[in-house]
Amino acid sequence: MLIIFDLDDTLIDTSGCVTPGLLAAALQKLMQGKQTAEDGLLLQQINAEALRTQDALRTFSQHKQIDKTVCEQVVANLNSLVPTDYEVHCTPHAKEILAYFAARGPIALVTGGHPPFQLEKLKKAGIQASLFSKIGIPEDSVKKPFYSRFAAECGVPLQETWVCGDRIWMDLQPAHELGCKTVHMRWGRGKQMAKEPWVNHTIGTLPELKDIIR
Numbered sequence: 001m002l003i004i005f006d007l008d009d010t011l012i013d014t015s016g017c018v019t020p021g022l023l024a025a026a027l028q029k030l031m032q033g034k035q036t037a038e039d040g041l042l043l044q045q046i047n048a049e050a051l052r053t054q055d056a057l058r059t060f061s062q063h064k065q066i067d068k069t070v071c072e073q074v075v076a077n078l079n080s081l082v083p084t085d086y087e088v089h090c091t092p093h094a095k096e097i098l099a100y101f102a103a104r105g106p107i108a109l110v111t112g113g114h115p116p117f118q119l120e121k122l123k124k125a126g127i128q129a130s131l132f133s134k135i136g137i138p139e140d141s142v143k144k145p146f147y148s149r150f151a152a153e154c155g156v157p158l159q160e161t162w163v164c165g166d167r168i169w170m171d172l173q174p175a176h177e178l179g180c181k182t183v184h185m186r187w188g189r190g191k192q193m194a195k196e197p198w199v200n201h202t203i204g205t206l207p208e209l210k211d212i213i214r
Helices: 019-030 036-047 053-063 068-076 094-102 117-125 143-153 168-178 188-192 206-214
Strands: 004-005 105-111 132-138 161-165 181-185 200-204
Touching: 004 143, 019 036, 019 053, 019 068, 036 053, 036 188, 053 068, 094 105, 094 206, 105 143, 132 143, 132 200, 143 161, 143 168, 161 168, 181 206, 200 206
Parallel strands: 004 105, 004 161, 105 132, 161 181, 181 200
Antiparallel strands: none
């Protein structure tokens, strides 16, 4: 058996402790320091419905008729806008659950984004990278090749591979297409997503995995 975890809003509370800082810094850049409270509220509303923060920034820029070049510069620097002393908190019992399953078989991490930024968040959350047999960080957030490769490298059939993440279309659909079992973590963006009929399980906190995966 292999369990593959997403990072953002699955193992760490990205929407609660990272995204607000990203949005605030990006808004200031987009509006050149002339942002209003209404601008901030609009960006938050757009972000709540977006699949990714960068998608929210692009939609906001279209609403405000911000030059596309300026927007893309802000998006390109998105992972360097938050001060280095920001705190990253795990979702409830994440470390405990990782240790529990790592002692029973291979676990892996597949998270989309800029590799140094994702690894920095992992470190700041106090999660030991050594717990994972495999770590994959696709910058384009295309996870399907990592799921199949990690299962093969761990010698685990895809049918015995579990994938746990908050975003159904980005994290779970590729796993479902491969024949993996899927667990939807209802956290962050995942709270806004209705369960698809092919999703095997839905959880609100990671300890629920103990009863699902035996």
